[in-house]
Amino acid sequence: MPHFLRTNPVPVVKGGYKSFRPHxxxxxxxxxxxxxxxxxxxxxEENYELDHFRPQKHFPGLIANFYNLYYSCHPCNHIKRxxxxxxxxxxxxxxxxxxxxDNF
Ligand SMILES: [Zn+2]
Numbered sequence: 001m002p003h004f005l006r007t008n009p010v011p012v013v014k015g016g017y018k019s020f021r022p023h024x025x026x027x028x029x030x031x032x033x034x035x036x037x038x039x040x041x042x043x044x045e046e047n048y049e050l051d052h053f054r055p056q057k058h059f060p061g062l063i064a065n066f067y068n069l070y071y072s073c074h075p076c077n078h079i080k081r082x083x084x085x086x087x088x089x090x091x092x093x094x095x096x097x098x099x100x101x102d103n104f
Contacts, residue, residue, distance in 0.1 A: 003099035017064040028071035055082040
């Protein structure tokens with residue numbers, strides 16, 4: 001079973017993808033989707049951001065896709081940034097652990 005369950009259907013919001021932030025925050029139960037540190041242990045909500053799991057640079061069509069938005073602490077988001085495995089690596093099963101889909 002995945003670590004995080006996403007809201008379904010997609011919440012209705014007005015504005016750009018940042019409008020999804022409160023809903024993404026709830027889905028990830030205020031934990032960073034990468035290091036699993038809770039906001040309360042990382043100086044609070046203001047140190048958390050929306051990450052595009054599949055980076056905008058490589059997947060421009062997913063910029064405003066709710067299910068591509070992951071809650072991330074600033075350090076994890078900064079380290080990950082635009083990194084994404086090549087198609088060859090993905091075929092070999094190498095990539096980021098997706099705690100919304102993978103059993104980990
Ligand atoms: Zn983190």
